[in-house]
Amino acid sequence: MQVKEVRSVEERLPPYVSYRAWQKLLSELSKSTPSRFDSSYFETLKITKSSCSMLRGTLLFLDLISNNGAPTPKLHQLVKSEGEARQLALAEIVRHAYGPMFTELDLASATQAQLREYFRARGASGDIGRKCLSFFFAIAAEADIPLSPHLRKSSTRGRGKKTGAE
Secondary structure, X not given: OOOOOOOOHHHOOOOOOOHHHHHHHHHHHHHOOOOOOOHHHHHHOOOOHHHHHHHHHHHHHOOOEOOOOOEOHHHHHXXXXXXXXXXXXXXXXXXXXXXXXXXXXXXXOOOHHHHHHHHHHOOOOHHHHXXXXXXXXXXXXXXXXXXXXXXXXXHOOOOOOOOOOO
């Protein structure tokens, strides 16, 4: 049996999976939640090994599964809720998981450089740091967590399709 090193909560990388993959997983979990998140579960979803690893890391970081892969009550609450209740559950999850960010930074006035520094201090730099930012912006928006206007401008860059009128 292969033993994996388990990082403590403080050492876990913030999520850097694509938000589309995250939403797809939540959609599947709304239909049926497994009793354990292991490679066989992700194989049934036709998810690549790298995406599987990132999604598992996301679930761990957000405290939605235990170290042995069992779903937590927070995950069950999230996938069973809808509308405003789901938004509130997600906001609570985000505020807990990213707790140091909310205490170390004033997200109402923070800049993108401050968030990059926050992620870099947690081992996420370069492309992974950029993906951490992207995931955080998306999950904060879905959870209706207010962010600095300095972050909103940079978080929307590159989204949407350009039209000929631009």
